Amino acid sequence: MPRDPAAMTTIAELVDRHGSGLLHKRQLVRLGAADHHLTEAVRGGEVRRPRRGWYTTWPPHDRRFVAVRVGGRLTGASALAELGAWAWNHHPRITVSVPANAARLRWKRRVRVVWVRPEVVGRGSSWSVALEDALREAITEVPFEEAVAALDWALHFQILRLDDLERIVQGLPTDVRGIVGWVDPKCESFLESIVRTRARLAGYSVVIQRVLRTNERIDLVVNGVVGVEVDGKEYHENKFERDRRKDLEIVLDGEIPLRLTYSMIESDWASVERALGRAVAMHVRSSGGVGVAELPHSVPRRDAPRPGGRRRWRLPVIRRRGADATRLSHARPPRPLVRRRVLAPARHGPSHGRIATA
Template structure:
């Protein structure tokens, strides 16, 4: 019996060859019917996968490639700063892609870990390694933090990861912190480091709850995203938390994730202004 999940629940979708299905008793008309009924997805001639396979993986497989780099990390829920283009990987010895991906990038380097021969995506350690090379340093740190936090990249793999990267990237390792629960939190941590101020992360304040940062013992910084702070009930909850924090002597600053990611200079200036006002 052929497993149609093909690893889709964990490692990613895998190809099912016509020969595999034929060996399991599938006839040509069974394949046509399964595709027509949505019980099987045709990836390319002679290759299929489970119907719930990620569309980006299927698109990569259609060109005889694997989903890679920031595209594969996004599929796994890992933070990447920009993922508009599809990144795929092909073996260095492989023939040219039948069809070049639109608005994408093709990686042709040797992998650290060979994926399953029929996998439609690279292994996480290789996706992270590729993302390090494709992103600016601050985004790289946020991506690795996210991968560590989610367990996509085990901490034990860090030595192997940095050993496979050019030496210039090794200085980034001391800036990692897997406690960050989102990419904007990592980026905010880097902003605070650049200001040279003292800060604590993931602080629990009695009566307020856990906050993202406490700077110099009095300024709370919360990294707000649309996903968790968009509804009015959520906004009311946040404002009441801020109000109670004010009773305890804290001020609160809530930059939105979009500004932290794309307008870091403005966010940095705002924090610097707040810290300067305290001294005045």
């Protein structure tokens, strides 16, 4: 059969226009596509077929393509990343949601498969579960600080309300429901969220977005004495003069300025934490105040229950250690996920289904 460039272009346009990059054959047929149009489009490279009946313009390395090829949809951190949620620059492992009765899955390395209930299957798009279901899966899939950041993102952009969070965490283990007390809708960036959570875990009190007399806002104020500015490259690389003036205003306002970069926060947090403790101690000594350990905690001490299920974190427990600082004490870490094909239903977990890794 001779190639028909017009037909190939039409198929690709239909997929992009009506499916945002992914359409099933039934939808394409309703739009006027014939079998020979689809065949020519695939052979010509205009569209790809990740799974029988599905046509897409996404490249094979796209997370959405991988999810469809496996036989499901993105969920958890993988879905949130595609939806624009705050996260580290490195890509998370792909998590794919499939119906409880799914069969003929195409297993791939570094793909985690989650079997879910029918109500989850009925929500969302052709390539992703609904946002609330993705958040519910993500908050126990990623480390604690990243789970807090994901919820901060949803609240900051008013995708969710605080009342919605209470509904999302219903039915999850007791300590997971406690994460609601760690989020803040006023947080404006991923790095702010990470630094705030880490500082609180270390026992410091943290206020975010405090207004200076010049109407500029400090990203974070730690223990009322250290003004922390977080420099994401995309926001600060062309604002050198403004940032230096802001440091000056922080000093005039009575705090010690501390400016942090992405790489410091991601790769050298130990040094950041030492600098933060030293800055707090210097201010306390110069003002004749009390030591760090005598300042009130911003987070109440909690006992972390250890329910069943396998996930990345337990709600942190804050304990005092020493006279000049506080440190985080973790509960026993969960056992690692193991690869398995036939699984019994999990007793706990965001999906209330079965979990496997491949």
